[in-house]
Amino acid sequence: MSDFANLSAKDFNPFLSFSGHRCCQVFHFGVVPYQEALAWQRSRVAKCKLDPALEDTLLLLEHPPVYTLGQGSDTRFLKFDPACSPVEVVRIERGGEVTYHCPGQLVGYPILNLAYYQKDLHWYLRQLEEVIIRVLAEYHLQGSRIPGLTGVWVEGYKVAAIGIKVSRWITMHGFALNVCPDLSGFQAIVPCGISDRPVGSLEQFVPGIQMSQVRQQVAIAFADVFQVQLIEA
Template sequence: MFYSISSVIPSNPLCHRRRCVVYNGEQIRYSQAWAWQQSEVAARRENPELDDVLMLLEHPPVYTLGKGSSLGFLKFDPNRRDVELYRVERGGEVTYHCPGQLVGYPILNLQYYRKDLHWYLRQLEEVIIKVLAEYGVRGDRLPGLTGVWVEGRKVAAIGIKVSRWITMHGFAFNVCPDLEGFQRIVPCGISDKPVGSLAQFVPDIQLPTVRQQIIAAFAATFEVNPIELELPQPLSES
């Protein structure tokens, strides 16, 4: 159903940076984005020379569990039919996605960067920290934890899966979401630190602006040449 088209983009001989195709999309159901990621990863296992990808999306309300996540961090019955819940192959515990939260799914071949998962996690944090700095907001890392905090509130969660050095899943940045859905879980399994959003510190934040700032920060952090494309047809029609 999904396909990779990045191999057909003409090369730019003036640019020595690795190209990264950016799909800057709107709301997409989590199940669709998950299948899309799997398709792109499979394509790069077959052809490691394909361009890298960054999917920048929003999701309707949905909860996701990491591969080894504990159901004990849910405050609702996981068998309820009115709640979307998926267990996926990323690391980390339970998290929540909803509109107003920008989710980034980088499909990168780390053999072209650095084969170091700790480095990769810190790079993803750095993307968010750079965007926060655009607003004069300081993003912090906390020792022993993954993600980005502002004044003790977690504004960005990170969970990844890497296979044959090809990445999937990624980061979730709370720009201006309704945070109520987080009250039904113990976010990331951390009970003593609240979840926050950029809008709590910058009330007039504009989501389209933040989208472009994430793309710019991602390009600067990973030293790639971003090429924006429209969503693949099966996704854009749904």
Template sequence: MNRSITSHSRYCLLYNLGLMPYIDALEWQRSLLQERIKNPNLEDVLILLEHPPVYTLGQGATPEFLKFDLDNNTYSVYIVERGGEVTYHCPGQLVGYPILNLQRYRQDLHWYLRQLEEVLIRALARYGLEGERITGFTGVWVQGRKVAAIGIKVSRWITMHGFALNVCPDMTGFERIVPCGISDKPVGCLAELIPGITCDEVRANIAQSFAEVFDVELVTADPHGNLPTIKV
């Protein structure tokens, strides 16, 4: 699928997927990034999915934030190229991986992080929840609890990795780490405030907020490689 964008429209392919092993999504992101470094005219991409239980550490992450032995454990753990400390992914957490060419937007990483936060804040507002930023930190909080983590990697102004929103996950996995290296601010999820909420219903709100914030037209893409057909 190598349909190039035109100079008149800014499209972003939306892959709205289910549960995918972390390593598969990671290799897919790396492939998409390299393709766009070679051909910057390729469309931007937004991947929305969930992962089986997995811990990930960013470059330079602090092992002391793990409450288990990194070299002797039964958990799935990956050290990856994103920024940030250790985090946890599991079903019930909606993960978004934007593969964007920031030369189309703004070549400013701080701006990009704030835009990702804005996507999440707008999506939360659709449920009457006030998402908040905390000065000096990256992510989104609701009522003092961190509900969304953000970690990115940018190469040649092409982005990968992204955000993770705790919708209705099993929160016990967070007990084995100091999430994002922040020991004095608890993590939370939307289900604590909106019982019965699911990732499936949140996906549409995230997609709509993403389209608004980045001023793109989302086009639903076929994960099997066929040309996109459904506009969102």
């Protein structure tokens, strides 16, 4: 369990003082098998559909090695036979192509009701990118967007991937920020279907970077960008 789990609500006071903002529960589950996190998301989304007034949630966690493919992704972006893969391969309902998750990569799953924000998927994607860009700025790194693509790059390296699913304006899936992972797993795929842009990590630019610190910064940036009141779950 990281230091984030020991933070109290007072640590987020600058973002709790706004009146009339949505509450957002923040969960940290450590390293969680992908299927368990997926089941948790689906269960929460189902509850939110039944009761749209439920508070929002943000899951911050890591996964054991796993490849995930969006619902319409092309298997030609896999450089191996998925039937013979030693690493789990999962096709899911998010958009986008294949990506890779592993320890050292911070994954965020916001479950938000966009009816309380903006009913605009492009807006939502840009907001998620903005969260990452603000975190990078804490390390004096310039996060950039590339027109026509989704994600965040630093000096030409893609450090954050984003893939979402929205149903009845309730979101699931989210973003993956490469903090200090073993990037070798990306060599077996064409990440996000983009063959001409390399994948990178924050550790390349900030040696010794700590996951626990990045996790805190992501939570604070998320609260700032979406103007929510963070509640430690």
